[in-house]
Amino acid sequence: MPDRSVRRMVSVVVLYVVCVLTALAVAAVLIAMTGGPWRRVLTALLDGSVRNPGRWGTTITEATPILIVALGVIVSSRAGLVNIGQEGQLAMGTAAATWVAVNHRGPVALLFMLAAGFVGGALWAGLAAVLRYWRKVPEVISTLLLVFVASQITGWLLSRSFLLQYLEKGVQNQVQTSKQLDPTTRVGSVRLLGNAVPWTALAAVALAVAVGVLISRTRWGFRLTVLGRNPRTAQRIGVPVMIAGSTALMLGGAMAGLAGASMLAAGASGYRFTAGFSNNVGWEGLLVALVARNRPWACIPVAFVFGMLRTGSGFLAATGVPRSIAEVVRALLVMAMLVPPALMTLFDQRRRPAVAAAGTLATVAAGG
Amino acid sequence: MVGEVSASPTITLHGITKRYGSVVACDDVDLMLHPGQIHGILGENGAGKSTLMKILIGLVQPDEGHLLLHGRPVSVHDPQTAADLGIGMVHQHLSLVDELTVWENVLLGDHRRFDRGIARRQVADTAARYGLAIDPDVRVGDLSAGLRQRVELIKCLRRDPKILILDEPTSVLTPAESEDLFSTLRAAVVTEGRAVALVSHKLAEILHATDVVTIMRQGKVVEHRPTTGATALDLATAMVGRRVSLRSSAAALGATDDLDAGHGEPDTPEGSGTDPAAARPVVLQIDHARVLRHGVAVIDDLCLTLHAGEILGVAGVEGNGQRELGDLLSSLVHLDGGTVTVNGVTAHPGRAGSMAGLGVAVIPEDRHDSGCVLSMTVAENLLLDRIGSVSTMGFVRRTELRQRALALMDEFDIKGAGPDATFASLSGGNQQRVVLARELSHHPAVLVAAQPTRGLDVGAIEYMSARLRAAAASGIGVLLISTELEEILDLSDRIVVLSRGRVIGELTRAEATAERMGLLLGGMAEHA
Numbered sequence: 001m002p003d004r005s006v007r008r009m010v011s012v013v014v015l016y017v018v019c020v021l022t023a024l025a026v027a028a029v030l031i032a033m034t035g036g037p038w039r040r041v042l043t044a045l046l047d048g049s050v051r052n053p054g055r056w057g058t059t060i061t062e063a064t065p066i067l068i069v070a071l072g073v074i075v076s077s078r079a080g081l082v083n084i085g086q087e088g089q090l091a092m093g094t095a096a097a098t099w100v101a102v103n104h105r106g107p108v109a110l111l112f113m114l115a116a117g118f119v120g121g122a123l124w125a126g127l128a129a130v131l132r133y134w135r136k137v138p139e140v141i142s143t144l145l146l147v148f149v150a151s152q153i154t155g156w157l158l159s160r161s162f163l164l165q166y167l168e169k170g171v172q173n174q175v176q177t178s179k180q181l182d183p184t185t186r187v188g189s190v191r192l193l194g195n196a197v198p199w200t201a202l203a204a205v206a207l208a209v210a211v212g213v214l215i216s217r218t219r220w221g222f223r224l225t226v227l228g229r230n231p232r233t234a235q236r237i238g239v240p241v242m243i244a245g246s247t248a249l250m251l252g253g254a255m256a257g258l259a260g261a262s263m264l265a266a267g268a269s270g271y272r273f274t275a276g277f278s279n280n281v282g283w284e285g286l287l288v289a290l291v292a293r294n295r296p297w298a299c300i301p302v303a304f305v306f307g308m309l310r311t312g313s314g315f316l317a318a319t320g321v322p323r324s325i326a327e328v329v330r331a332l333l334v335m336a337m338l339v340p341p342a343l344m345t346l347f348d349q350r351r352r353p354a355v356a357a358a359g360t361l362a363t364v365a366a367g368g
Numbered sequence: 369m370v371g372e373v374s375a376s377p378t379i380t381l382h383g384i385t386k387r388y389g390s391v392v393a394c395d396d397v398d399l400m401l402h403p404g405q406i407h408g409i410l411g412e413n414g415a416g417k418s419t420l421m422k423i424l425i426g427l428v429q430p431d432e433g434h435l436l437l438h439g440r441p442v443s444v445h446d447p448q449t450a451a452d453l454g455i456g457m458v459h460q461h462l463s464l465v466d467e468l469t470v471w472e473n474v475l476l477g478d479h480r481r482f483d484r485g486i487a488r489r490q491v492a493d494t495a496a497r498y499g500l501a502i503d504p505d506v507r508v509g510d511l512s513a514g515l516r517q518r519v520e521l522i523k524c525l526r527r528d529p530k531i532l533i534l535d536e537p538t539s540v541l542t543p544a545e546s547e548d549l550f551s552t553l554r555a556a557v558v559t560e561g562r563a564v565a566l567v568s569h570k571l572a573e574i575l576h577a578t579d580v581v582t583i584m585r586q587g588k589v590v591e592h593r594p595t596t597g598a599t600a601l602d603l604a605t606a607m608v609g610r611r612v613s614l615r616s617s618a619a620a621l622g623a624t625d626d627l628d629a630g631h632g633e634p635d636t637p638e639g640s641g642t643d644p645a646a647a648r649p650v651v652l653q654i655d656h657a658r659v660l661r662h663g664v665a666v667i668d669d670l671c672l673t674l675h676a677g678e679i680l681g682v683a684g685v686e687g688n689g690q691r692e693l694g695d696l697l698s699s700l701v702h703l704d705g706g707t708v709t710v711n712g713v714t715a716h717p718g719r720a721g722s723m724a725g726l727g728v729a730v731i732p733e734d735r736h737d738s739g740c741v742l743s744m745t746v747a748e749n750l751l752l753d754r755i756g757s758v759s760t761m762g763f764v765r766r767t768e769l770r771q772r773a774l775a776l777m778d779e780f781d782i783k784g785a786g787p788d789a790t791f792a793s794l795s796g797g798n799q800q801r802v803v804l805a806r807e808l809s810h811h812p813a814v815l816v817a818a819q820p821t822r823g824l825d826v827g828a829i830e831y832m833s834a835r836l837r838a839a840a841a842s843g844i845g846v847l848l849i850s851t852e853l854e855e856i857l858d859l860s861d862r863i864v865v866l867s868r869g870r871v872i873g874e875l876t877r878a879e880a881t882a883e884r885m886g887l888l889l890g891g892m893a894e895h896a
Binding site for chain 1: 698699700720721722723724725730732737738739740741742743744748752753755756759762763764766
């Protein structure tokens with residue numbers, strides 16, 4: 001048995017190495033074709049994400065909301081629900097957070113702001129839960145489509161000065177942006193070896209541990225798992241399918257909203273809520289959960305790697321590679337991260353019937 | 369015997385044998401279908417009727433034997449060949465597309481180029497010729513079950529088949545619709561010289577609609593006779609066979625089982641059966657229960673009383689409400705009428721965990737469907753619904769979970785894997801023991817065992833039977849829902865028979881003769 005798990009480990013590592021090298025090779029070809037310094041892709045990515053002074057603090061700041069979103073994804077999928085609308089839940093949560101906090105100051109306002117993000121995201125995901133259990137609309141469709149509705153709504157909120165829009169005096173063309181957060185309602189940083197790390201990052205790591213314990217060590221998590229893996233059994237043993245499922249879906253949305261609020265408080269878009277504020281953090285959180293194969297603690301390093309891709313590709317663009325190509329490079333690397341878990345899942349599914357059959361044979365042999 | 373039919377047979381099946389592993393689905397079966405004759409094929413579940421028909425239309429290839437069409441040997445590789453040879457079948461589960469209209473459905477699968485106008489006229493003509501009035505432009509999804517069947521029949525008849533097979537055609541029809549169907553068959557098909565095979569388990573239907581009947585049991589043809597002169601009783605006896613008398617020897621075997629002996633409950637009618645049961649308290653009472661599925665009553669005015677310490681067998685041919693009865697007692701469907709009470713407390717069956725909460729343990733018909741979580745461990749599955757009892761402040765105590773599981777695995781002799789292996793890695797027999805162990809560990813008032821030995825080997829079947837007897841001996845009311853007549857006769861103190869979602873007869877074990885069981889299984893309520 002340990003032999004098989006070691007072999008499995010090795011094959012996963014080899015898969016990752018092959019995929020990442022392939023992605024880097026394709027990236028180098030792309031950059032060479034556009035006349036950029038293709039030899040220095042990897043160097044630039046590493047310099048920008050961890051090696052240059054102060055960079056890994058930035059990377060952690062970028063990774064924090066992604067990690068929180070991913071934890072929410074895990075809670076939803078534990079209940080067998082495919083919530084893919086984190087991008088919208090994050091935007092709606094941030095809108096709620098902005099509305100609560102933007103005209104107040106002080107740390108209490110900050111706490112209320114985080115709570116508002118949590119509630120806002122939960123309510124937005126709650127719409128999908130209502131559709132799911134009242135009209136049987138698959139949540140995978142409703143959560144996705146609600147992303148686009150959320151984007152329209154936040155755009156509208158930001159274009160009305162009595163709601164979220166901040167009108168700068170004496171400016172002709174007003175942009176869709178909120179007022180800047182008061183310095184007292186921002187998240188403070190811890191200085192570590194010359195890097196500024198927001199305390200939300202530490203809280204997010206603690207949250208990962210808490211979610212891990214919650215789903216694998218508690219009664220609630222146990223019942224949620226039963227629901228996710230066999231809803232009819234869950235119904236029979238007394239897990240209220242609608243309530244438990246809605247809770248899981250809303251918790252997923254709540255985490256996305258919380259991620260948005262923490263992002264805002266940590267300085268994203270210059271402490272302002274803007275159109276396009278979510279900037280793919282919702283989608284990337286979803287991907288992190290996928291790569292971590294729904295294991296909360298595994299999300300911590302994976303989210304860090306996704307943060308590295310963000311800061312690294314930003315730096316790559318600064319070395320003379322066109323911004324769009326830098327984005328393509330990042331996308332290639334994200335894909336490289338996704339291929340191994342997908343292959344492993346396929347592999348496991350192929351093997352499972354064989355294992356069951358072998359088990360039956362063994363018992364038959366033992367019985368006879 | 370059927371010598372009065374002068375015409376030569378349209379098709380002859382000779383020495384057909386089909387095996388699935390060690391199971392012989394059809395064993396040296398001979399069958400002749402004559403033109404102008406409706407040939408009934410009668411048998412219980414698993415008698416081999418469906419396999420035989422599948423061979424006839426090319427869905428299944430026989431291991432031995434051959435087919436003669438008008439005296440010439442033919443081989444039917446696939447349904448298309450069958451269609452080309454003029455063999456058409458109306459399936460039990462209709463294969464129509466709801467979104468399409470009647471004429472579109474009728475033409476579906478046709479290879480020829482078609483013209484809408486001609487096609488519609490053809491459909492209308494076929495319908496008119498057989499008196500199957502129907503509007504060709506209606507969406508099939510809007511039609512009743514009876515009319516859908518009519519569409520299926522028109523679809524089949526339009527191809528002008530020489531041989532027409534109807535597989536349990538009335539299972540979705542009301543009695544009036546069935547009546548219509550058979551008069552159509554008689555009036556039109558038979559006068560045109562087609563050969564018709566009518567597969568059914570309903571005695572009334574066979575008696576009413578067929579000219580000759582072939583009765584199958586356990587893959588063999590046990591009787592072949594003209595329908596005229598046959599009584600329901602004759603057919604019932606032939607269908608069910610002599611198993612009633614075999615029962616006593618089976619029971620004797622079971623009584624030697626160690627578990628049974630351990631509980632000191634002799635398995636005789638005097639010990640567990642007839643009189644004392646009625647005096648014991650009622651643990652489960654179902655009154656006029658009604659459950660609708662897609663607007664159709666799948667459980668219809670069902671009444672049932674279960675006493676403590678008895679095994680009540682619920683017999684019936686598959687698809688007569690057994691699955692829904694199991695679901696009802698598993699809190700999976702809600703009642704659309706009537707009441708269910710457990711130990712005198714009114715239950716709300718659709719509410720999550722309500723039946724389990726009242727002390728109704730269930731071994732489900734399909735344990736993978738609602739009896740377990742395949743990807744969780746054996747230990748977790750053993751304490752699936754008692755996780756609160758090994759938790760403090762909402763946190764699960766893993767070591768205690770494991771210890772409790774080990775104790776149960778020891779008590780119920782669950783082997784093959786440890787408590788930390790996944791449930792899926794266990795063999796079928798051990799999986800069933802896990803479910804049994806969990807359900808019995810609650811000291812339930814009622815144990816519902818739905819098809820508890822389906823798919824198990826002989827040893828596992830004996831174990832399960834002994835456990836069920838022991839459960840009853842310890843005072844649990846056992847409701848045994850099974851389509852296996854042997855199992856019912858072997859274990860039950862009392863027997864009720866389900867037909868179309870209601871109880872149509874109740875017998876004590878002593879009264880359960882082959883004749884009476886056969887009549888009830890064939891859907892004929894007792895007139896006595």
